[in-house]
Amino acid sequence: MMALLQHLLPVEREYPTVDSLRRQIGKIAERETASLQTSRNNAHLMRLKTTRSDLRFGIAMFIAAIDREFERRAHDLSYDGRFRWPETDAPGGDGSVGGVQFMDEGMLLRMEYRVGVRNGVSTPVRRQILRRLFEDALPPVFPPDYMRKWGDKGTVQRLRTLAYTIAPLAKNLKRKHDSRNDVAIGEYESDLQWLYDTYYVGRFHFDWPSTRLD
Template sequence: MTNDLYKSPQSVLDLHDGLPFAAELIPDIFIQLNHGPVIHKILVARLLATVRIPRDDAITNNKFRSKAQAAISHLLGASLVERETKIGPLYLTDRGYDFVRKLRPEVLQNLSSKIEPKVKARGKVKSKPVWKPDLEVLRTLSERIETAKRGLPRQHPLEERAGGMAAKIIASLPDMPLDKLYVLWTNASKQESHSKQILRLAAPMLLDAIDKERRRRGLDAVSLLPNGEFFRWPSTIAKEGDGQLSFEADAFGVLALAGYRVGAKRGEPEAARWRTLSRLFQDEIAHAPAGDWGTRGSARRLKKLAYTIAALTRNAKRRGPQMDRAVSEWQTDLDHLHGRFYVGRFDFPWPKLRGR
């Protein structure tokens, strides 16, 4: 249902094509968000429904949408609203919650010139109009601000949303494998400082629940991964020795036959080397000695890859600076394998309980 809130006295009149300033739309945005998250497209459509613009008047419709977008962009930039994801629905933040509680017409009037979109006429950008509302416009604006304030939920809306998000995950903790529990703990730890407030609010709830689950499991919560799939990542520190290769020659041969090479003369680009290593880890290897390399995707397979490259690195370091490029590329490849395939799957160095 449409209304005439913006159609009373022509204070914005000819200067502004009879449309509200972008700042005037802010109370109506909060009125909509007070009911819960709203998709951007739907929010603009609801705002458009508050004015009477003929559907066939495309120019005026586009001008209004531009104003609505300017108001929403300002709220996002000021962290008064946010999205859970890039294309997710808009939510009211606690900062936005407090902003509405203290909102007065004068605040919006001061914002009007700042956020009003620029207007083009005959290819030239016109100066922004100045909003000088009369008493009647201020009265209707005050009414909408009060409506927004009355509609505020008792609890900051994101706290409830974050609680619901965390509750769904927490319900699955008792049946969650230990390796996935650890990954969840790691992610939640990072989200304590996330730019998205909803994730920052949910993170402590998840971390506390994971700590309780670990205590419930007792010793099982600090054991190694199921089926013994655990190994220490190899070191590339080269101790003094005779310079001989410290690994089986056939292991190096498997890498070479797969096309894995480093160095200035015959080496492959980084992306190509990483594709080769991923294939060696995840696929069957026809030319590998039976049993030595384990099954694809296994701890044994990754350990064989990592320890072979680490041994190559240590040996090359002993040979002097002429091997610096090879050493650097092997170290880079080891770091890639460590981050992509080892962390959270075969390492599992569970940290101490929080608060201890």
């Protein structure tokens, strides 16, 4: 059954049932964090695609249960000098080992946020991912210092980190002066504006990042 959540399937009759999702909820605590995050990403996409109200309800229960488990695991992280052994999978990145670019983009890549012609996802999917990055519990799959930088869901710290992660990505592409990056730059800037309009205006007060090359 979890194979259905690991891969988006083309026809709705192959989607899981509400009962099977309830059974899987009972097994969430036994699963690895990275595996849960993959299932949550795919469940969100599946929820966008289906028109069945019963399945949307079951998927929402499944996602909420994973969110609660992520919050529990995040609170269990130790900050007294110990750390969880790192996972070896690296979602995306530039091919370097432990590079700054991977850590800067780590959470975005983990949530499968991607821009550009070649590997990018559609605007509705990107906006859904950005909502989850701001509003949801994040998977505690990175070192504690990195996780602390993101703060709690729905906070000014979370929005600041998200905005100041995306803006430099656009700037880095602009510095390459390569027209093949134009679509990716435009999507970064469009998403940054969407975050500004959706979450920042009228709620928070800090300097909003710019993608201009001064």
